[in-house]
Amino acid sequence: MPDQLFTDMYRDTEHLTWAPTEQVRERGRRRTRRTRVAAVLAGAVAVAVVATGAVALAGGPDAAPTPVLPATGSPTPTPAPSATPTPTPSPPPPTGTNPAGPPSSPSTADGRSTTGSTSPAIPTAALLRASDLPSGYRADGSDMDGDWSFDFAAMYVCADTPTPTAEQRAERGAVFRKPVESTVVERVRRYSADGAKATMDWVRRTVNECEPDGQQSSLSILDSGFVGDGSLLIRFNAQGVVSYTLFVRQGDLVAEVWLDTLTDQADVRQVARRVADRLCLGTDAC
The missing domain is CATH 3.40.1000.70 (PknH-like extracellular domain)
Structure with missing residues (x-):
C-alpha cells in the first residue's frame, strides 16, 4: 500500500504547471544580482556615515562631543610626551685611525710592517x-x-x-x-x-x-x-x-x-x- 504522504503530495501537485528550466535560471540570476546591488549600497551607506562622523569630529567648537563609553576596567593613562634629547656630537676619531672601519696595521711608505x-x-x-x-x-x-x-x-x-x-x-x-x-x-x-x-x-x-x-x-x-x-x-x-x-x-x-x-x-x-x-x-x- 503506498505511503499516505506520497499519495497526498501527488494529489496536490498533479495539476501544477512548472515553469521552463531557462525561466527558473533567469529568476535565480536576477535574485543574485539584487543581492549584490544591495550589498554594495549598504557598504556605500556605511562609508558615508563614517565620513560624516569624521567631519563632525574635525569641526569647530560646535561639533558634537564624542560620547564616552562606560568604563569596563582601569583607565589606561595617556603617556606624557617625552622630550627629544639633543644629540651629543661624537668626538673626532683619534689621529691615525680609520673612521670607516678598524684601524689598519701600521706600515711605512713602502708597505713595511711596523708592528x-x-x-x-x-x-x-x-x-x-x-x-x-x-x-x-x-x-x-x-x-x-x-x-x-x-x-x-x-x-x-x-x-x-x-x-x-x-x-x-x-x-x-x-x-x-x-x-x-x-x-x-x-x-x-x-x-x-x-x-x-x-x-x-x-x-x-x-x-x-x-x-x-x-x-x-x-x-x-x-x-x-x-x-x-x-x-x-x-x-x-x-x-x-x-x-x-x-x-x-x-x-x-x-x-x-x-x-x-x-x-x-x-x-x-x-x-x-x-x-x-x-x-x-x-x-x-x-
Whole structure:
C-alpha cells in the first residue's frame, strides 16, 4: 500500500504547471544580482556615515562631543610626551685611525710592517712576487695544498722524524708556476722570536737525524747561513725524484719555499736574497 504522504503530495501537485528550466535560471540570476546591488549600497551607506562622523569630529567648537563609553576596567593613562634629547656630537676619531672601519696595521711608505711580533698578521709585502723569480714564472694564487712541504717529504724519505715544538701565530702563502717545467710554493709563518729559531733548529735536526727509508732516498743540507738571520737549502731525493726546499728566517718570520726543479745555484741564491728582503717588510727585526 503506498505511503499516505506520497499519495497526498501527488494529489496536490498533479495539476501544477512548472515553469521552463531557462525561466527558473533567469529568476535565480536576477535574485543574485539584487543581492549584490544591495550589498554594495549598504557598504556605500556605511562609508558615508563614517565620513560624516569624521567631519563632525574635525569641526569647530560646535561639533558634537564624542560620547564616552562606560568604563569596563582601569583607565589606561595617556603617556606624557617625552622630550627629544639633543644629540651629543661624537668626538673626532683619534689621529691615525680609520673612521670607516678598524684601524689598519701600521706600515711605512713602502708597505713595511711596523708592528713586529705585536701583530700576527703577515702583510702581502712580506711574500715573494713573480718578478723575484727567474723569467717564465707567473703568480697562481695562494692555494698551498699538496704534498710539497718539508714535513711531508721528510716523513716520506726518513724512517722517523722529530716533532716540531714551536707554535705558529700566523701563516700566509703564494704559488708560482712555470708552465710544464716547475712550480714554486712559498709559505711564510710567524712565530715568537724564540719559536722561529726553534723551527730552524728543528729543520736542521730532522735532516741530520734522518735515516732514509730506502736505498734511493736521501735528505741533505746543501748550504746554510747565506742570507737573513738564518737560512737552509735542503735537497730531497725520494726514490730518484729530486727537489729543493729553501728556509729563510728574519726575526719572528720563517719562510719555507719549495723550489721544485729550480736547482741552478745562481738562481737559488738570488731567490733566497729576495725572500730575505721581502720578509723584512713583515717584521721589525731587520
